[in-house]
Amino acid sequence: MSVTPRKKLIEVSIPLEAINKASAREKSIRHGHPSTLHLWWARRPLAACRAVLFAQLVDDPSSWPDRFPTEAEQDAERERLHKVIADMVPWEASNDERILNNxxxxxxxxxxxGLGEEPPPRGDAKAILGFLQTKAPPVYDPFSGGGSIPLEAQRLGLRAYGSDLNPVAVLIGKALVEVPPKFAGLPPVNPKAQAESKHGGRWNGKGAQGLAEDVRFYGQWMRDEAEKRIGHLYPAAKLPEGTEATVIAWLWARTVRSPDPAAKGAMVPLVSSFMLSTKEGKKTWIVPVIDASAPDGWKFEVHRGKLAKEEEARLKNGTKTGRGSNFTCVLTGSAISPDYVKAEGIAGRMGARLMAIVAEGDRSRTYLSPTADHEAIAAEANPPWVPDGELPDDPRNFWTVQYGLSTFASLFTPRQLLALTTFSDLVAEARERALADARAARMDADPTPVHQGGHGATAYADAVATYLAFAIARSADRGSTVCSWDSSPKMEALRNTFARQAIPMNWDYAEGSPFSSSSGNFLFNVEWTASALSRVPAVGVGGIGNISAPANSFPIKPIVVSTDPPYYDNIGYADLSDYFYVWHRRTLAKVWPELFRRLATPKTEELVATPYRHGGKNEAEAFFMDGMGQALTAMRNAATDSEPLTIYYAFKQAEAAQDGITSAGWSSFLQAVVDSGLVVDGTWPMRTEMSNRMIGSGTNALASSIVLVCRKRHSDAGIITRADFIRLLKRELPEAIDDIRKAGVGPVDMQQSVIGPGMGVFSRHARVLEDDDSAMSVKTALAIINRVWGEIENEADAALDAETQVALAWFASYGFDAKPSGELITLANAKNVPQAALFASGVFTDLRGRAQLTPREHLPSDWTPAGDKSLTVWECVQHAARTLRAEDGGEEAAARLITEMPPQIAADARALAYRLFRVATDKGWSAEALVYNELAAEWPQLSELAGKLADAAPRGPAQAALL
Incomplete structure (x- = not known):
């Protein structure tokens, strides 16, 4: 007989609003964030990972009825645990030992x-860590990617493991969770630090801060040494007053031979923007000047001053004429077509011309016209090595290939290649220096290298080399011809290569100087790396392996599984990461020989539905489904019985908007989950994007990922029919929907959240049989869940007051538009309510032969629920929404209205806000939907505030007598 596992907090309730708020804010945190250690695509926010792991391991109070016997006590304990999570998820708490130890x-x-023991003393941090490291189950992420989940498991004091097929991802994971604990607490070994210690200086660092200091020291040495070797290729700029200034960047334009015979074969520029700075009062731009004495009959000049809006708009378009690669010849004005540009590029006839020089000025950028000597010096660079490898013929993610830039080497200028190879060579020299200094500092003489698990001086030098290689990877991201110049007022800096999950084609590019003190320089990249390293937990044990998830036999088990698998066809990690792999292989092949034994990252096994790799869309989907099924089955078999599995699913916004819960990727993924023997126990929508994000600003964008909470399906699970499935949904969903609302899920995410309990009914059975005895698919189940949810909402509508029912029916048909009164009479008769009562209540406005729902802006501002003799749920919603958004209102004013609403009407009003959101969304009324989403999402906070206001309000004798 199987024992029912204890229910975990994540299976009941989590403080979703606090998690989502911290996750979204984290996207704006840069300096010191682990994501800045090395670029990886679509990382999950640390806040979400930390919260999910915590709730996955902590028991829900209902699991201990002997300790929390009443529902009220369970609710109170649940709220206390929510507060622990809310305190823990902000970025500032990441290294707060008091909060983390709690x-x-x-x-x-x-x-x-669970073991029948007493926990270690609350205040004994060492005892707590020791207990977790020996008795808590280890956490394992078989798709560890950028390492967020293992890192947060380690931060929570747990044994943290992960694996990935991609060697770049494995290297990132090792650098985050495997290497730092080996050298935690050690002082830096560099000569400067050692000299300070001999003169009485005491090292007070913690974690990996000593290692980070050494990365800074040897990074500085590399920078200085590189300047000795190649600094002559980075000349200073001569300012108008005759002084010299360090160059920040050289701005180049790609060129092609003009297709117009009148241009006489001249090379002409392809420029996407002529603006250098759009800062008010300091606007600067480039002008192409026709000059017969200049090469090809034209030259660039830098101008500054005032600009009319129309002229600035024209300059922002450069020589482009529309989208894509449509350009105009600067000499003749004739069109240059995309096909012509592509043909010239593929034939190797695309060139480049210096447009401008950006120099370091007095607290601002100085823009200078190009000079022949700067262009000539750049041409002198002759790199001794270039990266091997062709870029994939994937026009969705690699746009440069169709223009002839089809190799990794073609993405860089010769000077950029020379700089990167110089720094790459210096890593080996820096490692030797670090090794000698570590030995001199009397570090453990163990000769075992870091890739074999060493902890001594040799492994330490390997670690220093690893992080210095990360600085080179950052330099490659900021040092290619895909980098452009950001002319916006707050930036005026280099953009990086991977501003998106693709390598786009840039026409005018910025070539930074590694020796400046501004954007893109090598020391900045070292500092970003060291700063991120200094903040990693570096506690306990951790390990990241290079293993394919479908074939994973899990070297550690049983395990708590938390994972963020690749989404269907969203990101081609292997192809993209080759950009960094070619440099890491050159720099670290001897330090991590197993990771860099191949010429490129493995492709055929990568679990992504890439049509061009598998011969078509259907073949790619079959590959993905088969591989994901194997991986999920392996996870199920290795997972503990006591903890649920958590699996992140990343929604593409296009997918969410167009297909919603029945999209191909989503239903295919859920089908793989169910087929692997897992029960979907819950779905939590995670909103990890900032509200000012382009796609979400002013819209009801869906959550960017969903966390599926899964349990193992019992081996004796039964078979039910379609009719049974629908009957169970109607019985179980109403209470589940109420719980989801209580958990703080807003209307925009309800459709995704209802999937959890709905799929719980579906997936806990071995099969659901259709009328012809065939097995029901997940896609069909999703459609049924959505339909039953709608039916439940319709039934709930019938319990509302008659005025609100009429208002809801009118809103679903006409919104707030005015219509002939006959339409209202028909609806009123159907609900058996007099038309006069609809006008008297204030829900509708009589327009003498026409009628309409009273617009919110026309509602009386002094309305209160207590003073309304014919109170309706509709009025409560509309007045609360009006007050929340009013200039003289806000949260406190809206909360005061809620304090006066009878409890059942308040509960109905909140439910109606969800209902109105869905109606408005179905109608495409995005602005109106936004009103109800905001109100419903804020309702828990408003209710809490209402409670505080009620407690603080003075009570009269009659009120006091009731207490």
Whole structure:
């Protein structure tokens, strides 16, 4: 007989709003964030990973009825645990040992109670860590990618493991969770630090801060040494007053031979923008000047001053004429077509011309016209090595190939290649220096290298080399011809290569100087790397392996599985990461020989539905489904029985907007989950994007990812029919929907959240049989869940007051538009409510022969629920929404209205806000939908505030007598 596992917090309730808020804010955190250690695509926010892991391991209070016997006590304990999570998820809490130890103790308490033991003392950090490292189950992420999940498991004091097929991802994971604990607490070994210690200086660093200081020291040495070797190729700029200034960047324009015979074969520029700075009062731009004495009959000049809006708009378009690669010849004005540009590029006839020089000025950028000597010096660079490899013929993600830039080497200028190879060579020299200094500092003489698990001086030097190689990877991201110049007022800096999950084609590009003190320089890249390293947890043990998820036999088990698998066809990690792999292979092949034994990252096994690699869309989907099914089955077999599995699913916004819950990727993924023997126990929508994000600003964008909470399906699971499935949904969904609302899920995410309990009904059975005895597919189940949800909402509508029912029916048909009164009479008769009552209540406005729902802006501002003799749920919603958004209103004013609403009407009003959101969304009324989404999402905070206001309000004798 199987024992029912204890229910975990994540299976009941989590403080979703606090998690989402911290996750979205984290996207704006840069300096010191682990994501700045090395670029990886579509990382999950640390806040979300930390919260999910915590809730996955901590018991829900309902699991301990002897300790929390009443529902009220369970709710209170649940709220306390929510507060622990809310305190833990902000970025500022990442290295707050008091907050982290409190969270670790909560995990230890659940583990201890499950073992029949007492937890370690709450204030004993060392004892808590020791307990978790020996008695808590280890966490494993078989798609570890950028390492967020293992990193946060380690931060919570747990044993943290992961694996990935991609060697670049494995290297990132090792650098985050495997290497730092080996050298935690050690002082730096560099001569400067050692000299300071001999003169009485005491090292007070913690974690990997000593290692980070050495990365800074040897990075500085590399920078200085590189300047000795190639600094002559980065000349200073001569300012108008005759002084010299360090160059920040050289701005180049690609050129092609003009197709117009009148240009006499001249090479002409392809420029996407002539603007250098759009800052008010300092606007600067480039002008192409026709000059017969200049090469090809034209030259660039830098101008500054005032600009009319129309002229600035024209300059922002450069020589482009529309989207794509449509350009105009600067000499003749004739059109240059995309096909012509592509043909010239593929034939190798695309060139480049210096447009401008950006120099370091007095607290601002100085823009200078190009000079022949700067252009000539750049041409002198002769790199001794170039990266091998062809770019994939994938026009969706690699746009340069169709223009002839089809190799990794073609993405860089010769000077950029020379700089990167010089720094790459210097890593080996820096490693030797670090090794000698570590030995001189009397570090453990163990000769075992880091890739074999060493902890001594040799492994330490390997670690220093690894992080210095990361600085080179950052330099490659900021040092290619895909980098453009950001002329916006707040930036005026180099953009990086991977501004998106693709390599786009840039026509005018910025070539930075590694020796400046501004954007793109090598020391900045070293500092970003060291700063991120200094903030990693560096506690306990961790390990990241180079293993394919479908074939994973899991070297550690049983395990708590939390993973963020690749989404269907969204990102081609292997192709993209080759950009960094070619440099890491050159720099670190001897340090991490197993990771860099191949010429490129493995492709055929990568679990992404890439049509061009598998011979078509259907073949790619079949490959993905088969591989994901194998991976999920392996996870199920290795997972503990006591903890649920958590799996992140990343929604593409296009997919979410067009197909919603029945999209091909989503239903295919869920089908693989169900087929692997897992039960979907819950779905939590994670909103990890900032509100000012282009796609979400002013819209009801769906959550960017969903966390699926899964359990193992019982081996004796039964078979039910379609009719049984629908009957169970109607019985179980109403309570589940109410719980989801209580958890703080807003209307925009309800459709995704209802999937959880709905799929729970579907997936806990071995099969759901259709009328012809065939097995029901997940896609069909999703459609049924959505339909039953709609039916439940319709039934709930019938319980509302008659005025609100009429208002809802009118809104679903006409919104707030005015229509002939006969339409209202028909609806009123159907609901058996007099038309006069609809006008008297204030829900509708009589327009003498026409009628309409009273617009919010026409509602009386002094309305209160207590003063309304014919109170309706509709009025409560509209007045609360009006007050929340009013200039003289806000949260407190809206909360005061809620304090006066009878409890059942308040509950109905909140439910109606969800209902109105769905109606408005179905109608395409995005602005109106936004109103209800905001109100419903804010309702828990408004209710909490209402409670505080009620407690603080003075009570009269009659009120006091009731207490």
């Amino acid at each position: 969270a670790r103790w909560e995990i230890a308490r659940s583990v201890a109670w």
